[in-house]
Amino acid sequence: MQEHTISPPFWNLDQVPFATIDLAQARAQEDLFYLTAAASFVEIATDLYADNLIQYFSGSDDVVDWLQNTWKNEEVRHGRVLREYVRHVWPEFDWEHAYADFFADYSRRCTVDALESTRSLEMVARCVVETGTATFYQALATQASEPILSGIAAHIRADEINHYKHFYGYFGMYSASESPRRLQILGALKRRVLEARNDDADCALWHVFIASQTQKSTDKAAFRALRARLREQTRQHYPVAMTAKMLLKPLHLPGAVTRLIHPSLTWIARRLM
Numbered sequence: 001m002q003e004h005t006i007s008p009p010f011w012n013l014d015q016v017p018f019a020t021i022d023l024a025q026a027r028a029q030e031d032l033f034y035l036t037a038a039a040s041f042v043e044i045a046t047d048l049y050a051d052n053l054i055q056y057f058s059g060s061d062d063v064v065d066w067l068q069n070t071w072k073n074e075e076v077r078h079g080r081v082l083r084e085y086v087r088h089v090w091p092e093f094d095w096e097h098a099y100a101d102f103f104a105d106y107s108r109r110c111t112v113d114a115l116e117s118t119r120s121l122e123m124v125a126r127c128v129v130e131t132g133t134a135t136f137y138q139a140l141a142t143q144a145s146e147p148i149l150s151g152i153a154a155h156i157r158a159d160e161i162n163h164y165k166h167f168y169g170y171f172g173m174y175s176a177s178e179s180p181r182r183l184q185i186l187g188a189l190k191r192r193v194l195e196a197r198n199d200d201a202d203c204a205l206w207h208v209f210i211a212s213q214t215q216k217s218t219d220k221a222a223f224r225a226l227r228a229r230l231r232e233q234t235r236q237h238y239p240v241a242m243t244a245k246m247l248l249k250p251l252h253l254p255g256a257v258t259r260l261i262h263p264s265l266t267w268i269a270r271r272l273m
Contacts, residue, residue: 006150021148
């Protein structure tokens with residue numbers, strides 16, 4: 001698959017032209033409802049996760065200031081913009097009720113205890129998460145035929161790339177004093193990638209699925225079928241090379257080693273999807 005860079009449109013996330021949404025085109029892609037609604041849940045819930053990170057990195061004033069005043073605000077803004085898109089295109093969906101159920105479930109999982117044992121390794125984990133979100137939104141921007149949703153996704157992707165750069169920079173800062181071994185870094189990468197198939201996104205998608213069913217079905221088989229279909233659709237647009245490159249960066253591997261393990265990296269990149 002040929003990968004390309006997504007260029008955001010001239011408007012920004014503070015001034016999204018919701019009135020120009022092509023409703024017929026948007027509603028024709030049913031799978032995008034599930035992806036957009038689930039993403040809105042996870043992004044808005046960053047408010048809670050950010051508080052855990054702020055507590056964990058207490059004492060590092062620059063890091064805490066950026067987490068509190070930039071990262072947290074931008075992530076929540078992403079969620080609010082996606083929520084408004086869902087409300088415009090699928091007004092029959094009870095977003096507030098579904099989100100309340102999701103948050104009750106998610107908040108039990110989101111604890112400081114789930115973070116890595118050292119600050120440098122937690123920054124590695126943050127790099128994995130930002131890799132996952134940046135590449136997801138690139139895939140969504142490509143997959144969405146409706147221009148406003150594609151533009152929203154492109155703008156969010158740009159933010160997530162910037163967030164990755166900050167977390168990677170902080171990883172370097174903490175590494176200077178903690179000196180994590182390469183195997184420890186690889187372990188943090190592996191743990192977070194493996195968790196990606198059973199984390200926030202699945203929790204959010206489950207609550208969107210339940211709330212959208214006329215009979216409020218909790219049929220796990222139907223949900224698994226939906227999840228498999230969404231992953232297959234996203235896989236067609238997923239930037240595997242970009243994902244592998246971002247995951248590799250904290251390891252600082254020689255070029256020859258990178259080329260040697262490229263097949264394994266491709267598998268890992270697809271696992272993160």
